Amino acid sequence: MIVLKVGGNVINNPATLHEGLDYFSGLLEPAVLVHGGGRRASQVITEMGREPVMVDGRRVTDRATLEIVTMVYAGLLNKDLVAQLQSRGTNAIGLSGADGNAVLAEKRPVGAIDYGFAGDVTAVNASLLDALLRLGLRPVICPITHDRRGQLLNTNADTIANETATALARLEHPVNLQYCFELPGVLTDVNDPGSVIPVLTPETYAEYRSSGKIAGGMVPKLDNAFAALRAGVREVAIGNIAALRAGGGTRIRLA
Template sequence: MIVLKIGGNVINNPATLHESLDYFASLLEPAVLVHGGGRKASQVITEMGREPVMIDGRRVTDLATLEIVTMVYAGMLNKDLVAQLQARGTNAIGLSGADGNAVLAQKRPVKDIDYGFAGDVTAVNAPLLDALLRLGLRPVLCPITHDSHGQLLNTNADTIANETATALAGMEHEVSLRYCFELPGVLTDIADHGSVIPELTPESYARYRADGQIAGGMVPKLDNAFAALRAGVTEVVIGDIASLREGRGTRIRLNRD
């Protein structure tokens, strides 16, 4: 199975989004799409007269913000992606975490920062996703989850992708987790798109981090990738849509072949 995650920079670029949906529709394996859309959410929040609040790349989600991001993620973006996939002959079904109890989360505890109605994933309903895939449907998961007590929560889409891949791997599927973003892979020099690292193991990752060549927002993404592999996911690949199409990008492994 394949779990493909597309981020806000992909969604905001019509040409890249179309290429990504073409790629997803062309996959021969059962596949799940997980999408973000933070930039569009921030745009709508601003248009509605509010100020988006981000801390360390994560959105502070008060009740009014939660209402807006639910409309954007679970409504406009999710249904637009489903409609575009249907136009490509892919029988997609859009889900929030509350639909079919697909993704359960808990409100993030307040420590140094109160992120409001941000959710941390506690469970993914892998049997539901597996059943939908066996029916020939392709789930499209948005970043809205729930706590099983009637409260919706805003959850990081990278985390949902990681947890979804892990849950499906737990059902003895071979799962490939693919992160599609705007760069051709993990770079040693962010200004040089030719500096793609073709493969990362825990040992080489540690060296690149120690040298400062991998830093910032790429660190939590890679930490999640290695966590997914340790939990049974077969492979993780990170890159832009051209790289994923051509079998390139950065391949994350626990050991060298």
């Protein structure tokens, strides 16, 4: 199985998005799509007269912001992606975390920063996803989860992708996790597309982090990648569609 996560920069670029959906539709393996869309959400928040608040790449989600991101993620973006996949002959089904208890979460505890209605994943309903895949459907999961007590939560899409891949691996499926974004891979120099790191291990990752060559939003993405491998996911790759299609990008390995 393949779990493909596409980020907001891919979704916001029509040409890149079409390329990504073509790739997903052409996969021969059972596949799950997890999508973000933070840039589109920030645009709508601004258009509605509010100011998006981000801390270390994470959105601070007050009640009004939660309503907006739910509309954008679970409504506009999710259903648009499903419709575009249907036009390619891929029988997709859109899901929020609340649908079929697909993704359960708990509200993040208040620490140094109060992230509001941000959710930390507690469980993924792998049996539901497995059943949908066996029916020939391809789940498309947005980053809105719930806590089983009636509260929706805004949850990081990279984390949902990691937890989804891990949950499916526990059902003894060989699972590959792919993070698709706008760059050809993890770079040592963000201004040089040719500086792709072909393979990252825990040791080399620590070295690149200590030197500052890997920083910012790439850190939680890679932390998720290594966590997925330790939990039984077979392979993790990071790159743009061209790189993933060619078997390139950055491959994450434990050794």
